Amino acid sequence: MSYRSYYPRLRFPPKQALRYLGYRSAEPEREVLAELERVRAEVERAMTPAVCYVRVPVAEEGEELVLSLVRTKSEGLKRNLSGCGEAVLFAATIGMGADRVLSRYARVDPLREAMALAIGAAYAEELCDEFCRDLAKECAPLYPRPRFSPGYGDFPLSAQRQFFALLSPEREIGITLNDSLLMSPTKSVTAVVGLSKTPCRPNARCADCERTDCVYRASEED
Amino acid sequence: MDILQAIGRGFFFLDGGMGTLLQERGLCAGELPERWNLAHADEIVRIHSEYLAAGADAITTNTFGANALKYSDEELKAVIDGALSCARKATDQAGRGYILFDIGPSGKLLRPYGDLDFEDAVELFAKTVRLIGDRADAILIETMNDSYETKAAVLAAKENSSLPVFVTNVYGADGKLMTGADIPAMVALLEGLGVDALGMNCSLGSAQMARLLPQMYEESSVPVIVQPNAGLPREENDKTVYDEDEAFFAENLLSCAKDGARMLGGCCGTTPAYIRRAADTIKGTEPLPVVERATSVASSYTHAVGLGNVPVLIGERINPTGKKLLKQALRDNDVGYILNEALAQEKAGAHILDVNVGLPELDEAETLVRVMCALQEVTALPLQLDSSSPEALARAMRRYNGKPMVNSVNGKKSSMQEIFPLVKKYGGLVVALTLDETGIPATAEGRLKIARKILRAAERYGIKRKDIVFDPLAMAVSADPSAPRATLGALSLLREKLGANTVLGVSNVSFGLPNRELITSAFFALALGRGLSAAIMNPFSAEMIRTYRSFLALTGADENCSEYISFAAGLAPAASVTAAPAKAESVPSEGLRGAIVRGLKDQAAACAKELLRSAGALEIIDREIVPALDEVGKGFEEKRVFLPQLLMSAEAAKAAFAEIRGALSGAGEEQPRKCAVVLATVEGDIHDIGKNIVKALLENYSFRVIDLGRDVPPEKIVQAAEESGAPVVGLSALMTTTVPAMERTIALLRERLPACKVIVGGAVLTEDYAKKIGADAYGKDAMASVRYCEEIDRLSKRG
Incomplete structure (x- = not known):
C-alpha cells in the first residue's frame, strides 16, 4: 500500500534552473530572465506535483540489500543506508502537463524547450526536497538521509522495475515506465530515503558523489 | 432482464475496491492479483458474494491487470477463465447480480509521451477482450487516466465483442485527466465511440467526486457512473486506513445520485460495508433521467468546442x-x-x-x-x-x-x-x-x-x-x-x-x-447575422477578425464589449487596413549584427527589411548575419555566452532569414544552401533537445536539415541519408540504455553508405566513447557540431 501527497504550491528554485541552463556564477541577460519567467509561469500553470511513497524495513540477505521488493547489491546505497533500520521509497512527478508544454516547444522552439526542461527539472528537484522536508517532520525522531535514486553510482536503473512493482505509481500518481526504463512524465524521480537515528550533514547528496566534475554538482553553500 | 434495461429502470449499484480486500486477505506487494482467481478462488468468490449481499447489482471481475504485458498468452487465458468462473459462482449462489468484465489501464503510456503505439495498445486490449466471450454482461474499462489509451481500449472492446461498454476515467480535483482532458472532452470522445455509460473512479474521495458530478451529468447523454475512493489512505498502527468513513461516503454518494449519477459504487478502500451504507442511504431517492444533450461538439485531448x-x-x-x-x-x-x-x-x-x-x-x-x-x-x-x-x-x-x-x-x-x-x-x-x-x-x-x-x-x-x-x-x-x-x-x-x-x-x-478580404469579411458578417x-x-486576415470581434460585441456575446475594447485598442490606425499586424520596430543602432548578437528577434527582422532596400541578400548574409552568428558561437565556445543566449541569437537570425528568403523568392531566386544534414535521436530515446539545438544552429548556417525526430529506427535514418544524399548524419542519444541503438545505426550506415560521415552527441557520450562505437566525430556541444558539418560541406564541395 502506498500513500500519496500533493504539492499544489511548490517554491521555484531559480538558481537550480539557471544551473541546468549552463549558468554557474555568470549573471544571465535581462532578456533571458524575462523569457525564463514567461516559460516558468507556463510550466507552473500546467504542472500537478504529486508523490507516492511506502515505508519499509531495511534488511540484508547475503550480499543483497532488501527493501521490500527492491533488492540490490549496490555498495553506494548500502553506504547511504548504513545504520538505518527503515527507509522510505518514493516516486515523485510534477505531472504530465509539464510534458505537454515541453512537447509543444520540442517541435518548433528549442530555446523555450531548453528553458522548460531546466525549469521542469528544477521543480522536480524542489518537489523531492519538499517531500523530504515533510518526511523529516513525519518521521521524527528519525532523520531522513540524502535521497538515492536508481542510476546513482552502482545502483542500477533496472531497479526502476522493482520500484514500480512496489509503489504502483502508474495508478497512484500517473507515472509510467517505458521499455528503456525512462519515466513519463519525464520530470519524475524515484528514490530511497534512509531513516536514521543521527542527523547527516547538508548537501551530502552531492558531496558523496564520485563525479566531482559534474556541472550540476551542488556547492556547499547551496 | 438485460443489463442496459436494468440500468434504465433506476439506480444501479456497483461493487467496491477489490484490491483493498485482497490486500487485507494477504495479497503481497508485487504479487499479481489476478493469480488469486486460480490460487485463491474461494476468496475471490467470497468477496464477490459479500458485495452482492451488501446490495451491489453488479460485480466486477478480478481482471484489472489481466493483459498480455503482465501474462503469457496461456496464463492470461487461465486467469480470465478463473475470474469469470469465480464471478459466475458468486452470482449463481446469490441468485442475482450482473457481471462486469474489468479492464484496467496497460500501465504504459502511449506515444507521443510514452512508447506504446496506439495500434499496439488496441491489440493489447483486444487480446484480453477476445477471451471474454459471452460470459459477462458488460465490459467495464476503468481507472483510465489517459484519453488516448481510453480510446484504444474502447475500440478494442467494440471491435472484438458485442457486450455493452462502460468507461470510467480518473479525474484530478481540477476535473481533468492526468493527460489533460476535461469532462466535456471525455464525454465527447466516449459518446462519439458509442459507449453505453461513462463516469469517473479512483483517485478522488467521494466529497471531491460529488463536486464534479453535476457537470458530468449536464454533459452526458448516457448513464453516469461514479466510483470514488474512500478518501486518502494513511497508515495507523501498521494498518492502512482511509479518511472517509461509511456514513460520510454514503452521504456524498447520495448527493451524486441526486445530481444525476445512476450507477454508483466505490473504488480503493470501499469495502462491502461502504456499498451497503450507500445503497441503503440512496434507496427511496428518484434518479434523474438520462437526457439526450443537444450540443454539437468536437474535442481535442484537452477540451471540447461546442457549436451553437x-x-x-x-x-x-x-x-x-x-x-x-x-x-x-x-x-x-x-x-x-x-x-x-x-x-x-x-x-x-x-x-x-x-x-x-x-x-x-x-x-x-x-x-x-x-x-x-x-x-x-x-x-x-x-x-x-x-x-x-x-x-x-x-x-x-x-x-x-x-x-x-x-x-x-x-x-x-x-x-x-x-x-x-x-x-x-x-x-x-x-x-x-x-x-x-x-x-x-x-x-x-x-x-x-x-x-x-x-x-x-x-x-x-x-x-x-x-x-x-x-x-x-x-x-x-x-x-x-x-x-x-x-x-x-x-x-x-x-x-x-x-x-x-x-x-x-x-x-x-x-x-x-x-x-x-473586403468581400469575404462583409459576407462573413451577413452569414453571422x-x-x-x-x-x-x-x-490571419485582419478584416475577418475585426468583423468577428465587432459581431460578438454587437450581439451581446462579448460582455461589456470588454474583448472588443482590448482588441480595438491594440489595432493600428485605420489607414493601414491591409498592413501586416506586426508593429513597427525600433531599429537598434548596432544594426542587424547587433540585433542578432543580442538575440532581439523583432529588431533583427526589422533591420533585415531595412537593409534589403539598399543591399543584396547575399551581402547581408555575409556581412551581417554570418559574422553575428560567429561572434555568438565563439562566445559560446569560450563559455562567455550561455545556451539560452545562443538560442535567442539563433531565433533572431532565423527571423532575419525569413525576411531575406521572402525578398529572394519575390525576385525568383533561392537562398544558397550548404549540404544536407540528416539529424535524428536514435531508436528508444525520446529526448531530443540536443538534436533540436543543433538543428536550429545548422539552419542558421544555411544547411539543409532533414530532421527525423526522436526514437528513429536505424533503417529510417539510412534511408533518409540515401534519399537526400546528405554527406553527414548527426545522431543524438541521452541515455546509456540507448547508446547501443546508436552503435547499430552507425554500423548500418557504414555498411550501406560508407562515404557518409557520422557525428554523435548527447549527455552520456564522450570523445572516447564516440570513437568506440565507430563515429567519425563527437559533437561536444552544438557549436562543435556546426563546425564539423561546415568542414564536411567544404570537403564535399571540393571533392
Whole structure:
C-alpha cells in the first residue's frame, strides 16, 4: 500500500534552473530572465506535483540489500543506508502537463524547450526536497538521509522495475515506465530515503558523489 | 432482464475496491492479483458474494491487470477463465447480480509521451477482450487516466465483442485527466465511440467526486457512473486506513445520485460495508433521467468546442490549395512549417484547425495521419480532418485523440455510404455539404431538401442529428451574382426548419475579385447575422477578425464589449487596413549584427527589411548575419555566452532569414544552401533537445536539415541519408540504455553508405566513447557540431 501527497504550491528554485541552463556564477541577460519567467509561469500553470511513497524495513540477505521488493547489491546505497533500520521509497512527478508544454516547444522552439526542461527539472528537484522536508517532520525522531535514486553510482536503473512493482505509481500518481526504463512524465524521480537515528550533514547528496566534475554538482553553500 | 434495461429502470449499484480486500486477505506487494482467481478462488468468490449481499447489482471481475504485458498468452487465458468462473459462482449462489468484465489501464503510456503505439495498445486490449466471450454482461474499462489509451481500449472492446461498454476515467480535483482532458472532452470522445455509460473512479474521495458530478451529468447523454475512493489512505498502527468513513461516503454518494449519477459504487478502500451504507442511504431517492444533450461538439485531448452559441472560427491555412510554401513543406516532409502555421492560427484566435494535406503526388492517408499526430503534439485545438479520400479519413479518425470534426460528407449516396459508417464507429462532428448527384441546387429550398435527406440517412446509420453540421456552400459572387443570396437563404432555413448548426468556407465567395478580404469579411458578417455557427476562414486576415470581434460585441456575446475594447485598442490606425499586424520596430543602432548578437528577434527582422532596400541578400548574409552568428558561437565556445543566449541569437537570425528568403523568392531566386544534414535521436530515446539545438544552429548556417525526430529506427535514418544524399548524419542519444541503438545505426550506415560521415552527441557520450562505437566525430556541444558539418560541406564541395 502506498500513500500519496500533493504539492499544489511548490517554491521555484531559480538558481537550480539557471544551473541546468549552463549558468554557474555568470549573471544571465535581462532578456533571458524575462523569457525564463514567461516559460516558468507556463510550466507552473500546467504542472500537478504529486508523490507516492511506502515505508519499509531495511534488511540484508547475503550480499543483497532488501527493501521490500527492491533488492540490490549496490555498495553506494548500502553506504547511504548504513545504520538505518527503515527507509522510505518514493516516486515523485510534477505531472504530465509539464510534458505537454515541453512537447509543444520540442517541435518548433528549442530555446523555450531548453528553458522548460531546466525549469521542469528544477521543480522536480524542489518537489523531492519538499517531500523530504515533510518526511523529516513525519518521521521524527528519525532523520531522513540524502535521497538515492536508481542510476546513482552502482545502483542500477533496472531497479526502476522493482520500484514500480512496489509503489504502483502508474495508478497512484500517473507515472509510467517505458521499455528503456525512462519515466513519463519525464520530470519524475524515484528514490530511497534512509531513516536514521543521527542527523547527516547538508548537501551530502552531492558531496558523496564520485563525479566531482559534474556541472550540476551542488556547492556547499547551496 | 438485460443489463442496459436494468440500468434504465433506476439506480444501479456497483461493487467496491477489490484490491483493498485482497490486500487485507494477504495479497503481497508485487504479487499479481489476478493469480488469486486460480490460487485463491474461494476468496475471490467470497468477496464477490459479500458485495452482492451488501446490495451491489453488479460485480466486477478480478481482471484489472489481466493483459498480455503482465501474462503469457496461456496464463492470461487461465486467469480470465478463473475470474469469470469465480464471478459466475458468486452470482449463481446469490441468485442475482450482473457481471462486469474489468479492464484496467496497460500501465504504459502511449506515444507521443510514452512508447506504446496506439495500434499496439488496441491489440493489447483486444487480446484480453477476445477471451471474454459471452460470459459477462458488460465490459467495464476503468481507472483510465489517459484519453488516448481510453480510446484504444474502447475500440478494442467494440471491435472484438458485442457486450455493452462502460468507461470510467480518473479525474484530478481540477476535473481533468492526468493527460489533460476535461469532462466535456471525455464525454465527447466516449459518446462519439458509442459507449453505453461513462463516469469517473479512483483517485478522488467521494466529497471531491460529488463536486464534479453535476457537470458530468449536464454533459452526458448516457448513464453516469461514479466510483470514488474512500478518501486518502494513511497508515495507523501498521494498518492502512482511509479518511472517509461509511456514513460520510454514503452521504456524498447520495448527493451524486441526486445530481444525476445512476450507477454508483466505490473504488480503493470501499469495502462491502461502504456499498451497503450507500445503497441503503440512496434507496427511496428518484434518479434523474438520462437526457439526450443537444450540443454539437468536437474535442481535442484537452477540451471540447461546442457549436451553437458563440460562432466558432476554423482556421483554413493548413490546406495546400493555392499555397506554394505549404505545398513545398508537404513535399519536403517539413512538418515544422505546418506546425508553425498551426500555432500562428491558434494565436490569431482560431478555435479549431482544418487539416487538408491532399497533393496528388503524396500518399494522402499516410500524410494526414502523420501531420495530424504532429499537430496533436503541439496544439490542443480540436482538428477538422479535411479530405476527399475516405481511406485517409478512416485512418486519421481512428488515431485522432478526441472527437474530430470531419470534412466532409454530402448528399450523394456513395458519399454517405463511405463516410457515415466511419462517423458511427469513431465519432465525429461531420460537415455535410448540401449537394448531391444532381449538383448544387441553385435555391435555398433545394439545399434544405438535400439536408433533410442527409439527416434521414444519418439516422439510419445511428448518427445523431447534433453530429451533423451543414455547409450550404459559399460560391464565387464574381461567377454568379445571386450565389450569396442562395447560400444566406439556406443558412436561415437550416437553422429555422431543422434547428441545425451550419458552417461555411466563407473565403470562396470572393474568388476572382481583387482585395478579397473586403468581400469575404462583409459576407462573413451577413452569414453571422443569419446564425452561422462556424466559419472556415483565414484567421490571419485582419478584416475577418475585426468583423468577428465587432459581431460578438454587437450581439451581446462579448460582455461589456470588454474583448472588443482590448482588441480595438491594440489595432493600428485605420489607414493601414491591409498592413501586416506586426508593429513597427525600433531599429537598434548596432544594426542587424547587433540585433542578432543580442538575440532581439523583432529588431533583427526589422533591420533585415531595412537593409534589403539598399543591399543584396547575399551581402547581408555575409556581412551581417554570418559574422553575428560567429561572434555568438565563439562566445559560446569560450563559455562567455550561455545556451539560452545562443538560442535567442539563433531565433533572431532565423527571423532575419525569413525576411531575406521572402525578398529572394519575390525576385525568383533561392537562398544558397550548404549540404544536407540528416539529424535524428536514435531508436528508444525520446529526448531530443540536443538534436533540436543543433538543428536550429545548422539552419542558421544555411544547411539543409532533414530532421527525423526522436526514437528513429536505424533503417529510417539510412534511408533518409540515401534519399537526400546528405554527406553527414548527426545522431543524438541521452541515455546509456540507448547508446547501443546508436552503435547499430552507425554500423548500418557504414555498411550501406560508407562515404557518409557520422557525428554523435548527447549527455552520456564522450570523445572516447564516440570513437568506440565507430563515429567519425563527437559533437561536444552544438557549436562543435556546426563546425564539423561546415568542414564536411567544404570537403564535399571540393571533392
